[in-house]
Amino acid sequence: MHLTGSLVVSLLAATSFALPDKSAVKHVRSNSGYSLKTPPLTTPWTDKVGTDPWPEYPRPQLERSQWQNLNGVWQYENASGLDAVQSPPFGQNFSQEVLIPSCLESGLSGIQAVDALYSWFSNSFNVDSSWKGQQVLLNFGAVDYEATVFVNGKQAGFHRGGYFRFTLDVTPYVNFGQDNELLVFVHDPTDSGDYVIPIGKQTLNPNHIFYTPCSGIWQSVWIESTPATYITQLDLAADMHGQVNVTVHSSNLNTSTPVEISLLENDKVVAAHKGPSNRPFQFKVSSPKLWSPDSPHLYNVTVKMGSDTIQSYTGFRTISKGTVDGVVRPLLNGEFVFMFGTLDQGFWPDGIYTPPTQEAMVFDLQLLKDLGFNSVRKHIKVENERWYQACDQMGLLVIQDMPAMRPLQTEADGATILPNATQQAEFGRQLTILVNQLKSFPSIAVWIIYNEGWGQITNYYPEFGLTALVQSLDPTRLVDSTTGWFDHGAGDFSDNHHYANPQCGSPFYSIDSSPYDDTRIGFQGEFGGLGNNVSIEHLWNVQAAIETINQTYEIDTSIDAWNYRSHVVLGELRDQVQLFACSGGVWTQTTDVEGEVNGLMTYDRRLKRVNEKQWKSDIQALYDAADARRNNATVEASS
Numbered sequence: 001m002h003l004t005g006s007l008v009v010s011l012l013a014a015t016s017f018a019l020p021d022k023s024a025v026k027h028v029r030s031n032s033g034y035s036l037k038t039p040p041l042t043t044p045w046t047d048k049v050g051t052d053p054w055p056e057y058p059r060p061q062l063e064r065s066q067w068q069n070l071n072g073v074w075q076y077e078n079a080s081g082l083d084a085v086q087s088p089p090f091g092q093n094f095s096q097e098v099l100i101p102s103c104l105e106s107g108l109s110g111i112q113a114v115d116a117l118y119s120w121f122s123n124s125f126n127v128d129s130s131w132k133g134q135q136v137l138l139n140f141g142a143v144d145y146e147a148t149v150f151v152n153g154k155q156a157g158f159h160r161g162g163y164f165r166f167t168l169d170v171t172p173y174v175n176f177g178q179d180n181e182l183l184v185f186v187h188d189p190t191d192s193g194d195y196v197i198p199i200g201k202q203t204l205n206p207n208h209i210f211y212t213p214c215s216g217i218w219q220s221v222w223i224e225s226t227p228a229t230y231i232t233q234l235d236l237a238a239d240m241h242g243q244v245n246v247t248v249h250s251s252n253l254n255t256s257t258p259v260e261i262s263l264l265e266n267d268k269v270v271a272a273h274k275g276p277s278n279r280p281f282q283f284k285v286s287s288p289k290l291w292s293p294d295s296p297h298l299y300n301v302t303v304k305m306g307s308d309t310i311q312s313y314t315g316f317r318t319i320s321k322g323t324v325d326g327v328v329r330p331l332l333n334g335e336f337v338f339m340f341g342t343l344d345q346g347f348w349p350d351g352i353y354t355p356p357t358q359e360a361m362v363f364d365l366q367l368l369k370d371l372g373f374n375s376v377r378k379h380i381k382v383e384n385e386r387w388y389q390a391c392d393q394m395g396l397l398v399i400q401d402m403p404a405m406r407p408l409q410t411e412a413d414g415a416t417i418l419p420n421a422t423q424q425a426e427f428g429r430q431l432t433i434l435v436n437q438l439k440s441f442p443s444i445a446v447w448i449i450y451n452e453g454w455g456q457i458t459n460y461y462p463e464f465g466l467t468a469l470v471q472s473l474d475p476t477r478l479v480d481s482t483t484g485w486f487d488h489g490a491g492d493f494s495d496n497h498h499y500a501n502p503q504c505g506s507p508f509y510s511i512d513s514s515p516y517d518d519t520r521i522g523f524q525g526e527f528g529g530l531g532n533n534v535s536i537e538h539l540w541n542v543q544a545a546i547e548t549i550n551q552t553y554e555i556d557t558s559i560d561a562w563n564y565r566s567h568v569v570l571g572e573l574r575d576q577v578q579l580f581a582c583s584g585g586v587w588t589q590t591t592d593v594e595g596e597v598n599g600l601m602t603y604d605r606r607l608k609r610v611n612e613k614q615w616k617s618d619i620q621a622l623y624d625a626a627d628a629r630r631n632n633a634t635v636e637a638s639s
């Protein structure tokens with residue numbers, strides 16, 4: 001018997017429900033072949049990942065106790081092409097071993113593949129005999145880009161979209177108390193051929209601000225056991241008045257089952273309500289403690305539907321917009337909140353899209369909190385759900401981008417590549433999934449649809465329809481329809497990008513941007529980007545990336561010069577808060593990424609460029625300037 005560490009952890013986590021019989025848990029295949037491949041740069045966590053990555057429960061807002069983590073060492077083989085899926089290699093050992101979850105291109109995967117367009121993954125998993133009579137659900141946190149899943153030789157499902165969670169009911173295919181063969185075919189075209197799909201910053205040809213792609217099973221995989229009728233999704237929204245809106249989605253769409261929801265604080269039920277499944281219902285909690293970045297209070301939630309019980313949580317807060325002293329402002333709990341965050345791309349030199357560990361992931365967010373940022377812009381990527389939970393717990397307002405399709409022009413041939421009608425419809429479908437999957441995280445404040453014109457059709461203005469779509473799916477958030485470039489008046493923000501200095505809510509503007517529109521929120525969706533080269537041990541050690549270091553942004557020749565320039569640029573933003581209609585900004589960026597050396601810290605997270613004392617004071621000055629506007633005091637811009 002071989003009991004992997006991840007199973008031990010997941011079994012230990014399953015304390016309040018019947019534990020699977022440990023003696024029945026085993027893996028048939030040897031896992032001795034996996035070893036970390038040395039990436040071009042490591043992080044302090046690279047060597048801590050081991051072979052049982054991401055033991056934490058992957059779906060914190062719909063948590064079941066009876067589950068089994070399938071992360072760990074799987075088998076991998078490069079596939080010849082799309083046709084390979086027609087003849088799945090059942091019952092075979094593959095030539096290589098791979099760490100799941102990971103990007104095939106990452107050192108942590110043990111593969112470090114290039115051009116991994118078609119792949120096979122296999123693993124075997126035991127379904128405990130005590131689960132017999134229950135449903136068995138197989139969950140994937142995210143697979144980039146298309147996954148065809150086979151269980152014991154039968155096709156169990158297909159999923160398209162590289163950033164989203166999906167669940168397959170594999171009950172009919174599994175053998176209880178025995179090993180089951182799991183085979184996954186993955187097709188990830190990224191930006192090859194004429195594919196125009198949501199990819200964010202991934203490219204098969206990394207250069208400048210475009211990076212190494214991520215292919216394969218890059219978020220956690222797990223199975224869980226449920227009753228015949230089970231909760232598939234929980235939509236929860238709670239506002240500053242104590243209003244709670246709930247929809248408990250059931251696997252049985254035909255009938256409405258009674259559900260009971262309880263809010264808990266320190267294990268005590270502080271509110272409870274009964275309602276139907278599959279239909280929205282509401283109730284009110286008197287004088288809830290509100291959620292905000294300064295006081296990120298959360299309530300635990302238990303939902304029971306028939307014999308299914310799940311754990312979740314929520315926070316009470318209201319995001320809206322309103323006019324404060326004649327200026328349209330974003331409001332949190334009815335008050336102007338100056339939103340100040342970083343461009344946070346979520347790339348890692350050892351894991352690419354997959355943070356090496358939860359601790360590493362939180363390390364980035366903690367730096368932002370320590371410096372006084374109250375927001376973070378998750379840039380054209382979707383994180384695993386524990387990242388949003390961390391923002392909920394730590395108190396960071398999330399500005400969430402939809403992963404972009406290809407940028408307007410490719411470096412190679414200068415050709416314009418825009419989505420055709422089919423691809424545009426698919427973009428809308430995936431945008432719908434994004435909002436529906438993430439809308440119950442209290443920290444998310446703003447949805448972004450388009451970044452700098454990437455994939456944005458301009459012979460008609462699709463952002464108007466997509467904005468209406470997002471507003472209908474989630475009326476509780478603001479929509480920043482176009483951050484940077486082609487603004488035709490859609491959405492809640494008049495959002496400008498400008499480097500290095502900001503032009504926020506300002507009456508002047510540069511050729512790339514539009515004049516501030518005073519009917520919407522004036523915002524600086526990107527600025528800063530100041531660079532500073534570092535020694536080779538902190539650099540992404542790839543010659544092509546090193547050669548582009550001085551081709552993108554301003555490079556300051558010392559860390560002192562970098563902090564001096566930061567102080568000047570942040571001071572300019574403060575002046576614009578005082579003088580103009582600037583309601584927030586996004587500093588580029590949290591960390592260096594590949595050939596970009598403009599982070600608050602380096603790509604390996606080992607060197608912080610920020611002079612913390614100065615940055616804290618410069619960031620506080622932004623909030624003070626905003627407070628002065630909120631209080632309608634007369635202020636003068638400093639020189």
Ligand SMILES: *[C@@H]1O[C@H](CO)[C@@H](O)[C@H](O)[C@H]1NC(C)=O
Pocket residue numbers: 078079080081113114115116117
């Ligand atoms: C996979 O195989 C194809 C040819 O069958 C090859 O072109 C490609 O480079 C291989 N990819 C990897 C990651 O090995």
Ligand SMILES: *[C@@H]1O[C@H](CO)[C@@H](O)[C@H](O)[C@H]1NC(C)=O
Pocket residue numbers: 028029030091092093
């Ligand atoms: C796969 O490998 C395992 C042990 O590593 C071996 O027992 C088994 O026979 C192999 N299967 C095939 C089909 O080669």
Ligand SMILES: *[C@@H]1O[C@H](CO)[C@@H](O)[C@H](O)[C@H]1NC(C)=O
Pocket residue numbers: 237238239243244245282476
């Ligand atoms: C709850 O639903 C009502 C009616 O649809 C809506 O007016 C209200 O804004 C919602 N509140 C929250 C917190 O979602």
Ligand SMILES: *[C@@H]1O[C@H](CO)[C@@H](O)[C@H](O)[C@H]1NC(C)=O
Pocket residue numbers: 251252253254
């Ligand atoms: C729901 O109703 C449809 C059509 O009547 C039926 O085919 C399906 O089996 C029902 N599903 C459940 C879960 O009862």
Ligand SMILES: *[C@@H]1O[C@H](CO)[C@@H](O)[C@H](O)[C@H]1NC(C)=O
Pocket residue numbers: 264265266267298299300
């Ligand atoms: C929610 O539950 C978690 C663990 O179950 C606990 O650590 C936390 O304190 C609880 N929160 C509240 C507000 O009771």
Ligand SMILES: *[C@@H]1O[C@H](CO)[C@@H](O)[C@H](O)[C@H]1NC(C)=O
Pocket residue numbers: 194195420421422423
């Ligand atoms: C869009 O392009 C894709 C890829 O070439 C193609 O498969 C699809 O049929 C096209 N759709 C339309 C409406 O042209």
Ligand SMILES: *[C@@H]1O[C@H](CO)[C@@H](O)[C@H](O)[C@H]1NC(C)=O
Pocket residue numbers: 533534535536539546549550
């Ligand atoms: C940046 O530093 C690296 C390593 O020290 C060096 O090879 C490269 O030439 C430098 N680039 C610039 C633009 O200074």
Ligand SMILES: *[C@@H]1O[C@H](CO)[C@@H](O)[C@H](O)[C@H]1NC(C)=O
Pocket residue numbers: 546547548550
């Ligand atoms: C950029 O840096 C490279 C070294 O990586 C150097 O050869 C080149 O001259 C620099 N270009 C400019 C414009 O400074």
Ligand SMILES: CC(=O)N[C@H]1CO[C@H](CO)[C@@H](O)[C@@H]1O
Pocket residue numbers: 325326629632633634635
């Ligand atoms: C300095 C400032 O913003 N003053 C404003 C205070 O509010 C009144 C009434 O809305 C305005 O007329 C002032 O311009």
